[in-house]
Amino acid sequence: MADELPPMSLKAIGVVRSEAKEISTGGDWWQELVSEIVIDSSLTEALEGLEQYSHIIVLYWMHLSPADKVPLKVWPRGRRDLPMRGLFASRSPHRPNRIGKATVRLLERRENILRVKGLDALDSSPVLDIKPYIPGYDSVDDARAP
């Protein structure tokens, strides 16, 4: 399937600066965590107006996830007392494409530096994209999850 497609390669637009240095299996350790996203200074102008949004979507590269083996089934949140489920029915970081997606509160923008709360990306994670969080487009009122 991939043969018919154009090559897809990524470049970092910035990097995460966080106190989270290694993978944690704990619960929601990231919820109150304040991190910085340092965007390449050549892109500062592309951040103009972002501060009008209270929340942003961060796409980042989960650079510490093992690249070599991607499981088809995983234990939900690492809990072995639950039945395994498909990788794509989970948020496990062990994915064919190691793209993490986080919705975080934007506390402040200082030029090319974004101070955010609730980012579950580890320190030094390459940042791939910043998108404004748009209620209604990014949110669902009646979503169902098991």
Add this chain to the structure above:
Amino acid sequence: MADELPPMSLKAIGVVRSEAKEISTGGDWWQELVSEIVIDSSLTEALEGLEQYSHIIVLYWMHLSPADKVPLKVWPRGRRDLPMRGLFASRSPHRPNRIGKATVRLLERRENILRVKGLDALDSSPVLDIKPYIPGYDSVDDARAP
């Protein structure tokens, strides 16, 4: 900044089959659109349990966006009567990394085929990741947007 980082390359896990064949500047043409996501059959097992979720997040490659020039400022939703704003304060498809993120309703899963509603990806877009939409993690109750 990119020099210190490991190479990041993507592989398609599937492809979008949609009636949307070319870029539209119209409004919310995609809201009622039903599309299919065909995941590589070697990954069918990784989809198990996804049908327990009403909505999923689709990361895809915006393969028809021009790769050569990425603007720093754009007109919001193409409207030239509004002031320009930074690219990262918009959802313009012309991004340094052409990753689209859509939250869609999962109507049905048949083996490796997902039938979804509300996907704004064009036909033949490479699919990069499927994640379950988790209320509370992916949604924000008090988000503010201009």
